[in-house]
Amino acid sequence: MASTFPAGFVWGTATAAHQVEGGNWNNDWWAWEHTPGSPCQEPSGDACDHYQRYPEDLDLLAQLGFGAYRFSLEWSRIEPEDGEFSRAALEHYRRMCAACRARGILPIVTFHHFTTPRWLAARGGWAEPIAAERFARFCGRAARHLGDLVGRVCTLNEPNIVAEFGYRFGLFPPGRRDAALRERVNAIFIDAHRRAVAAVREAGAAAPIGLTLAMQDYQAVDGGEAVRDRERRDMEDVYLEAVRGDDFLGVQTYTRVRYGPDGLRSPPPDARLTQMGYEFWPEALAACLRRAAVVAPRVPLLVTENGIGTDEDAERIEYVERALRGVVACLADGLDVRGYVYWSLLDNFEWAFGYRPKFGLVAVDRETQARHPKPSAAWLGAIARANALPRD
Numbered sequence: 161m162a163s164t165f166p167a168g169f170v171w172g173t174a175t176a177a178h179q180v181e182g183g184n185w186n187n188d189w190w191a192w193e194h195t196p197g198s199p200c201q202e203p204s205g206d207a208c209d210h211y212q213r214y215p216e217d218l219d220l221l222a223q224l225g226f227g228a229y230r231f232s233l234e235w236s237r238i239e240p241e242d243g244e245f246s247r248a249a250l251e252h253y254r255r256m257c258a259a260c261r262a263r264g265i266l267p268i269v270t271f272h273h274f275t276t277p278r279w280l281a282a283r284g285g286w287a288e289p290i291a292a293e294r295f296a297r298f299c300g301r302a303a304r305h306l307g308d309l310v311g312r313v314c315t316l317n318e319p320n321i322v323a324e325f326g327y328r329f330g331l332f333p334p335g336r337r338d339a340a341l342r343e344r345v346n347a348i349f350i351d352a353h354r355r356a357v358a359a360v361r362e363a364g365a366a367a368p369i370g371l372t373l374a375m376q377d378y379q380a381v382d383g384g385e386a387v388r389d390r391e392r393r394d395m396e397d398v399y400l401e402a403v404r405g406d407d408f409l410g411v412q413t414y415t416r417v418r419y420g421p422d423g424l425r426s427p428p429p430d431a432r433l434t435q436m437g438y439e440f441w442p443e444a445l446a447a448c449l450r451r452a453a454v455v456a457p458r459v460p461l462l463v464t465e466n467g468i469g470t471d472e473d474a475e476r477i478e479y480v481e482r483a484l485r486g487v488v489a490c491l492a493d494g495l496d497v498r499g500y501v502y503w504s505l506l507d508n509f510e511w512a513f514g515y516r517p518k519f520g521l522v523a524v525d526r527e528t529q530a531r532h533p534k535p536s537a538a539w540l541g542a543i544a545r546a547n548a549l550p551r552d
Contacts, residue, residue, distance in 0.1 A: 163488040163549040170266065170499025171544030172228025173221060173521060174465060176273035176317065177237075179508040180210035186236040187275040188285065189511075192333040199331050201514035208506050209529050211252070218259050220522065220531060221505060225541030228266040230464060230501050231256065232273035232317065239298050242279050250305040257309035266311035268464070268501065270372070271299050271356065273317040274332070274511070285334055286322065286345045286352075296355035303363035310367045314410055314464065315356040318374040319349035320395050331512060343394065350402045357406070372410030372464045373399050375452065377444035379418045381425060388419035400455040408498065409456055410464030413448040416441045435469035435517040436510075442468075442479045446486025453495050460496045463487065465503040469510065469517030476521075476536045484549055502540060506531070 178184045182205065193203040210217060221229055237249040253269075260267040272295065276285055280294055299315065323345040326332035357369050375396055380388040403409050415438040418425040427433065432440035445466050452461055468479040480502065490497055507520035515526065521537035524530070543549060 163485065165488070165547045166491065167547075168498075169547055170228045170462065170501070171540075171547075172226050172230055172266070172268065172499065172501040173505035174230035174268075174501050174503050175210065175232075175505050175508065176270070177232045177234035178204060178207070178273070178275045179504075179510070180208040180506055181234060182206035182209050182211060184234055184236065184275065186240055186278055187234070188278060188281040188333040189275045191278060191281070192335070195335075198335065199512045201512065201516070204509040206529075207509050208524050210506070213529065214256055215259055216531065217505065217522075218263055218265060220533065222263040222265060224521075224533065224537050225545040227264065227544065228268055228311070228499065228501060229260055229505070230268035230270065230314070232270035233302055234275065235272060235295075235298055236275060236277040238302060239277060240279075241277075242294070245301055250302065253302070254306055254309065257306055260311075261309060267309060268312040268314065269306065269310050270314040270317050271295075271302060272315065274322060276333075281334065285326075286319075286348055287327065287334075287336075287341060289348055289351070292348050292352035292355050295352045296359040299356040300359035300363045303360040303365045307364075308366065310365060312408070312462075313360055313365060313367050313369040314372050315353050315360075315369065316349060316371045317410075318372060318412060319353070320346065320399055321374045323349060324395060346394070346398055350399065353402065368407035368460075370406045370408040370410055370459075370462070371399070371403060372412050373403075373452075375411055375413045375444075375448035377413070377416035377441065377447040379416055380420075381418050382420045384418075384420040384422075384425075387421060387423060391419060391424075396451075397455060400452060403459060404456050406459055408460040408462050409452055410462050411445075411448055411452055412463075412465035412503075413444045414441075414466065414468070415439050416444050416447070435471070436513065440468070440475075440479065442482035443486055445483040446490055449487070449490045449495055449497060450493075453490075458496075460498050462498045463500045465501065467503040467519050469519045471518055473534045473536045476534070477539055480536070480540060481549065484543070488549065 328342040330337040427439040523532040
């Protein structure tokens with residue numbers, strides 16, 4: 161029997177500006193990619209040239225059957241120096257929103273997806289309270305310009321990942337390794353989100369507003385409950401508690417992590433691994449939706465990222481189908497899940513991993529920039545059109 165989704169369920173795919181646009185040289189990630197000794201395997205360069213080719217990509221997305229597109233604004237293009245706003249850049253993103261609407265696609269706009277302008281990074285970035293104020297100012301200005309073309313607003317993409325990898329483990333810019341500083345950055349991000357919500361509302365936006373959170377299926381093994389709970393508290397719970405009362409929460413998840421009393425455990429010896437090195441575990445999505453519903457009750461949930469980095473497209477289909485069956489089970493149990501947005505539309509720049517991991521429904525020729533939809537693109541697009549999973 162087919163598994164159907166509620167009327168109005170959102171089906172989409174996602175990208176992020178720095179990962180697909182190309183030429184984003186004025187932010188901290190471009191600087192990080194070109195810093196000797198950083199973990200980046202290659203620079204982003206021209207990426208997928210999405211800044212120029214977005215009409216072609218939106219045509220493809222609509223043809224495949226998707227009704228929503230999540231993309232991000234590049235803050236360093238819009239505000240290249242402190243207090244100097246580019247009308248040309250704002251117009252570019254307004255045209256993107258209008259192009260989505262013209263194709264019957266809901267624009268889900270993320271205002272910060274990992275990249276921060278160089279001028280703010282030079283002032284201490286997200287370790288300094290001024291970042292929250294400057295971000296809110298940017299959000300208000302952008303929201304006024306984009307107006308009612310925006311369908312949903314995501315203030316921050318995975319701020320917990322920026323805090324964790326940028327300030328605790330040193331893998332993201334600014335490359336700090338200070339667990340205590342991570343807590344400070346979390347607090348500043350939460351302040352930034354609250355300020356941004358207020359600024360977007362003051363700008364007259366009527367669209368639902370939320371943030372997106374990186375979540376994992378945290379599991380305890382061999383008596384590791386206390387360690388697991390401590391790690392999960394700092395990575396997820398501080399944000400889940402902060403978004404209570406928001407219009408929605410974007411849940412983003414890919415795998416599980418296991419903790420023993422001695423800390424993080426490797427995947428089991430017989431586990432399947434993705435190109436990212438973590439475990440093939442599509443059941444993480446249902447687990448994270450259920451936990452979000454407990455810690456942030458009454459907040460509608462939207463899956464804003466879920467997918468797999470793999471060269472085997474049949475494996476992508478298997479992963480997504482198992483994940484979606486978990487969503488169906490959550491809906492059957494009464495969870496308020498509003499939609500599913502696959503990561504990603506295009507094979508793109510996967511941060512420190514470069515272009516090797518392939519998350520896209522659409523392959524991109526690195527030499528010609530030609531787009532080549534994979535079988536998984538048509539498969540998931542057909543599910544979106546039917547608003548139902550295929551029969552077992």
